[in-house]
Amino acid sequence: MARPLVADIDLDALRHNYHLARSLAPRSRAVAVIKADAYGHGAVACARALEAQPAQARPPAFAVACLEEAEVLREGGVHTPIVLLEGIFEAKELAQVEALGLWMAVHSDWQVEALLAHRPARPIPVWLKVDSGMHRLGFSPEEAVGVWQRLAAAPDCASDLQLMSHFATADAVEAGYFRRQLARMQALGERLGAPLCLANSPATLAWPDAHGAWVRPGVMLYGSDPLEVPSEASRRLQPVMTLRSQIIAVRELEEGEPVGYAGRWRAPRRSRIGVVACGYGDGYDRHAVDGTPVLVAGRRTAIAGKVSMDMLTVDLTEIPEATIGSEVVLWGRAANGEVLGVDEVARHCDTISYTLLTGILPRVPRRYSR
Structure with a gap:
């Protein structure tokens, strides 16, 4: 697989x-x-x-x-x-x-x-x-x-x-x-x-x-909407790239336990953490802060902990149905139609959509649909 x-x-x-x-x-x-x-x-x-x-x-x-x-x-x-x-x-x-x-x-x-x-x-x-x-x-x-x-x-x-x-x-x-x-x-x-x-x-x-x-x-x-303030026209743009992955592991953490390198994120309560197959070795920005939005099973949640080379971690506490194999959308359109704009993700990484889109590396396959 x-x-x-x-x-x-x-x-x-x-x-x-x-x-x-x-x-x-x-x-x-x-x-x-x-x-x-x-x-x-x-x-x-x-x-x-x-x-x-x-x-x-x-x-x-x-x-x-x-x-x-x-x-x-x-x-x-x-x-x-x-x-x-x-x-x-x-x-x-x-x-x-x-x-x-x-x-x-x-x-x-x-x-x-x-x-x-x-x-x-x-x-x-x-x-x-x-x-x-x-x-x-x-x-x-x-x-x-x-x-x-x-x-x-x-x-x-x-x-x-x-x-x-x-x-x-x-x-x-x-x-x-x-x-x-x-x-x-x-x-x-x-x-x-x-x-x-x-x-x-x-x-x-x-x-x-x-x-x-x-x-x-x-x-x-x-x-991608390049305007400082979106306009009626720019709101009609449709996302072309969806960077899509899955949950590959789930962890149960007690309050106060750390996640990832340097323990940057600590569980504020008993929490479920999902491990996602995507990291900076794929081109996802390692500067993404805790709270950077992600869609899991079509629902919004956030990154919890530093992005690693091949993986990142997300908070699943409010998405009890999420499990191994659940869809993760880093930006783009989820299977249920929910959209996470690349511009919103870029703001959490202190960058612009251009760097995220052009930064996806060759080991990530492109899959084209009409």
Whole structure:
């Protein structure tokens, strides 16, 4: 019998979340961001599920971070255009960009020079990255004017030019900095007559003014709410990954007895403790505090004691029906329909859903359902 821990991936929920993004930005094209192995969900399986929809519902493009991620998709039979969000890392990668029919961001002078010197057989679609205030990658708005003009003057090298930027605070309630970034990009787009790709997941959910020619939903595709305060739209997201295991042992403890390493949790009364087949060796966050929520047999309870490499322990005192073999949901949807959001779990681990989802390790099998 196999170890019971599995990451169930609901591809219908993935499609639902993508359609939600499209419905929120009906005048925009929605590139589906599937970098980091589709945020831990399996990039090839997710891309093929989205690609297999009727033509009018398919993503016009996928987005990944680097060439290696694009190669995996092409080898997996994915034919949709793919945008390299960080562009190339060496000039020699341009040959593979061309061979695989990829689109690419350019954010540095050396990338522009490499592209113009490459002279591809077919022009490469280019997304010009502008630093509107995130201060990671991109040209300043003033620099971007000259770069755009150079690329536009080289139609044999670059085609289908888009302006792209990234918001630092689109998830926040305080919108001042977000609005300044948006205003810079809208002014630049108007000056150049350029199509804009600005809206990440939070901006797609909450800021229609930012939608532009393209939106690029990322973490929202996987059912995580990126907003500081949930909105009506974000409450419609469905969890895609359910991290599911079982109780593998039960212990009866007297009041005051400790559980786990360092005895961090002590029974406040006579207690039942369940041992779960899941630990930080699987990618579950070892910083989860006592009280981190868990579903056992579809009912809410909590972690009791430090997370170990292969196991964690939960309080079963108020769930008398729980026994060896009972379902445990670390996040996602239980068999009875009860949902435990990955964002809630992340808050108890002092982290964000992105780290939990992308942190699930290869020894946890992914099981796909439609």
